[in-house]
Amino acid sequence: MKKLFFSFLITAVILNLFGCSSPKQKETNEKAALHSTDSSHRSPRPVHWGYHGDDGPEHWAALSPVYAACGEGKTQSPIDIQESGTTTGSVWNLEYKNTSVRIAYNEHMNEIIDNGHTIQASVDEGSSLRYGNKTYQLKQFHFHTPSEHTLDGEHLPMEMHMVHQASDGSLAVIGVFFVEGKKANENFNKIISYLPDEKGESIHNASDSLSIRLHIPTDHHAYHYIGSLTTPPCTENVQWLILKEKISLTTDQIKAFSSRIGPNNRPTQPLNKRSVELDELKESN
């Protein structure tokens, strides 16, 4: 029972931290967290973690009890995807709207889940992903260089994570791989022009609209499996959809991201009998 309460508490804290894309929102969420837990059980501030040395991925579980799943979890992410090993799966419904862009370059864990060390774009409400009766709202997207998931054992130069959350707090992430090509991808130039240079810097242009649909591939077949956040606290039961088609950017475009954030990939984790389905995302607008 005590264990159950503890895991509930961790979940509550995680969900309150999740989505804290602006200082104002963060303040509100922290207030909500204080109301939902009494002071004697309040969780400590998340511990700093990184990608190298003493606070690197192999040490995450030891840094804080809140990060235990990073070591003990049996359904962790990322994984190696074996293209030949997938089974045919289900259909998801995708509805992406235009949004203003709010791009932040964050270093510390307490700013948001899954963007401790990345460039993240927060989006306006209204874009969603539906699976059966459950609707996940798109909250933010961010980048990893090189890719976190591997394809038949190989890393790709970059991976984008589109993070969605349902009203019950559960998460679904669409992953998109990037490859190097000769032609510049015009759709990404706008995002690149907004990339902050300094950690902690945030750029918001409410008047400029971004069509997120243009930032994902046209073929919507996706590898689907159940995994976790790829950063502490490595929370499990995350629905992962990794798009099969890749986006091509020039070497310079990829460098605009990798020079700021890379390397920020967690090593691949054991599959542990999980299956990977080939699902399809259908656009409904």
Ligand SMILES: [Zn+2]
């Ligand atoms: Zn990520």
